[in-house]
Amino acid sequence: MSENWTALLYLVAAVCFIFALKGLSSPSTARVGNLVGAAGALVAVLVVFAAERPDRLVWILVAIAVGGAIGTLAARRVAMTAMPQMVALFNGVGGAAGALVALLELAEGTSGDLAHLAVTAFTVLIGSITFSGSVLTFGKLQELVTGRPILFPGMRWVALATVAGTLAAGVWVAVDGEVLGAVLLAVLTLALGLLLVLPVGGADVPIVISLLNAFSGITVAASGYVLSNTLLIVAGTLVGASGTLLTKMMADAMGRSLVNILFGAFAGGSTLGSTTESDRPVRSAGPQDVAILLGYARKVIVAPGYGLAVAQAQHAMRDLTDELEKRGIEVTFAIHPVAGRMPGHMNVLLAEADVPYDKLKEMTEINPEFRTTDVALVVGANDVVNPAAHSAPGSPIYGMPILEVAHADAVVFLKRSMRPGFAGIENELLYDAKTTLLFGDAKESLSKLVAAVKAL
Amino acid sequence: MDGIALLTVFVLAVFVGYEVISKVSSTLHTPLMSGSNAISGIVLVGTIAVAAHTESTAIFVLELVAIVLATVNLVGGFVVTDRMLRMFRARGRKEREPRA
Structure with missing residues (x-):
């Protein structure tokens, strides 16, 4: 397939995604919109097969079949009450796929200029945070982990050290294009994702889910830059915009700033509150x-x-x-x-x-x-x-x-x-x-x- | 495509995204999250492109993992969003879904 056709069909897919989101302005058009979005995704996947003609096609098709089966099964089985966990998990796998694709593109050795390598490092960083943060959020919502804020002594220093290490590894990748540095970066940022979500309490989870939603979009947009793929840039940016707006709405609805919500527990544990029952008289009735x-x-x-x-x-x-x-x-x-x-x-x-x-x-x-x-x-x-x-x-x-x-x-x-x-x-x-x-x-x-x- | 052209696409997409999302009904915020989430699964296209011609088996295997993850995100996201959106109905329309 010629490059022009590929680009043109990617544009069609991108427009489908915009219609999918536009459909959500009213419940009466939302379902059709979602189907248009799914159709756009199908077009894009068919185009990439036609354009790239993969060498080991069968394996790739098997992987898609496996992923499709898992996704469909999970989506059909999940109870509506468990929807937040489900979305958290889907966010996470998307982020992981984005980080992985950037890491592997680097390992392929098709290294570019400083800007290209810096965006690669950024993709690994934000994708890994999205993955580990989402998995932990899933754990909290599924009550595998306590929903209360988790803090440990010296956490602040551990966090600062991780951030410093992340910056160093990021610079290493950007300057040298070193694969080992990217792996190190992935490990550090996986830890960073955990450190970000651990201190967040259950009631603040709506913010964290929205934020991770934004992160997963940003990961995809950044990986689009790494791979020079405009569709990924447009799709990722749409998701990033959606997550960012939702995060802002949620923060406004709580009357608190994002920084306060994410790092409030670090500052003084004010969101911890008490768990004791009061013995003041109340009027209860049958x-x-x-x-x-x-x-x-x-x-x-x-x-x-x-x-x-x-x-x-x-x-x-x-x-x-x-x-x-x-x-x-x-x-x-x-x-x-x-x-x-x-x-x-x-x-x-x-x-x-x-x-x-x-x-x-x-x-x-x-x-x-x-x-x-x-x-x-x-x-x-x-x-x-x-x-x-x-x-x-x-x-x-x-x-x-x-x-x-x-x-x-x-x-x-x-x-x-x-x-x-x-x-x-x-x-x-x-x-x-x-x-x-x-x-x-x-x-x-x-x-x-x-x-x-x-x-x- | 060169960096500046990609950056142009990105900046324009930010504005389109902002315009479209700010019109989304608050009733549909959960489907918005799961639907936009499904869209981010389009990273699948990127994973396939990288997997297509790699020489290294190790990279290919890891790419397969990425393909599985991205497909879970893409397919699962659209299916779950559809399931949710099917439930929303306006007052007066009598059809009821069978209870699970």
């Missing part, structure tokens, strides 16, 4: 009492959080919504940008339970509505409704925009226990006179509520 509260309301707003995902309670949530709507009650959902463990986590869960997406309202849109709401039902959320964000300047979440559930006439919390949320901060709202608590697993509590509302 499902019947809460059902009466809900069943005779006119307007109910649900504020879901990570607890909904952990308990896999999205279907029970939908059943309760149906029961309440049968009674003519208006039910909407208030979605905080960082509720759950990744951007849009709650939206996907509720979509799986077949809750129409137009019932899900963004924070800025729904906050004025709480004043005219009879009952705010908080399901497995804590920090995103914690008024300490407004009132306690010393609190780690101070300044974070929250869902103003306190403005509703009554607030009901479905909670497993009195343990504070992930940020480990007491929630004054739990002790408020208008608050009722229903203890138990979110799914069980919701099922009991469905039965109790039916019986009214």
Whole structure:
């Protein structure tokens, strides 16, 4: 295939990717967009085969078949509640592939000028960080590793030494094009990825996933420069832009800077908070009492959080919504940008339970509505409704925009226990006179509520 | 292609990316992550290009590993995004997916 045809078809693929992202501006066009993107990818892969005519074609096809089978199986089997882990892992393998391809291109000996070698070093660096950081994030989300920030004595010095070593190895690669230096760089940056994610707590994971998403895109864009492939540059840059924007949105939604989120634990452990249960008196009630509260309301707003995902309670949530709507009650959902463990986590869960997406309202849109709401039902959320964000300047979440559930006439919390949320901060709202608590697993509590509302 | 031309492509892509992504509905942030993630799997094209003519067996084997990883990312990403997007429906449309 002539070079011009190859370039032209790569352009077609790049345009397909842009349409894929453009489709996501509305749920009604998103699915078609995604299919267009997949078609673009298929075109690009066919083109590279036609253009390169690989020597050992069979082996390459086998590798693709294996990867395709693993990817399809994983994608079809994964539970919607486990989506953050899945995305983290996919980010990681993409980063690893990018780092590996840059490293091997260097080993091939097709070395170029300083700029080319520097970008090669950068690709290895960012790809390795993406890989190890993503695998650790996966471990944290899958609860193979504790979700709390992990710090060890002297960690700061270990981190500084690793950064210094990384810079030295990077310069070595850029100046000499030394393969050994690139391997060293890969090892050091794998460690760096771990050091980056270890101190990050569970509630900050949405930021880290977005950031790693951006990194995986940047890896691909950089590898495109190394291989002189415009498609990789365009595709990688699109992903990088998407990850960067999401990271910024998440950081804004937390009212904190990215630096504070990533390195806050280094600075003073303020995000560690406490894990102790408080023994202050609260008003707890049984499902019947809460059902009466809900069943005779006119307007109910649900504020879901990570607890909904952990308990896999999205279907029970939908059943309760149906029961309440049968009674003519208006039910909407208030979605905080960082509720759950990744951007849009709650939206996907509720979509799986077949809750129409137009019932899900963004924070800025729904906050004025709480004043005219009879009952705010908080399901497995804590920090995103914690008024300490407004009132306690010393609190780690101070300044974070929250869902103003306190403005509703009554607030009901479905909670497993009195343990504070992930940020480990007491929630004054739990002790408020208008608050009722229903203890138990979110799914069980919701099922009991469905039965109790039916019986009214 | 020379470095400056590649840089030009990169800079223009930054602006296109920013424009397109800033219009994405917040309801779809998770599919955006998994979908953009799938797009980054296109590094597969790069891995195939390098694997195509290498003389060294060691490099070829490592390239195969990279191909597997990139394909997992590419195929898995698009499939999982499709699975998610199938679930989003507007109010009033009655078709329900069978529960898993």
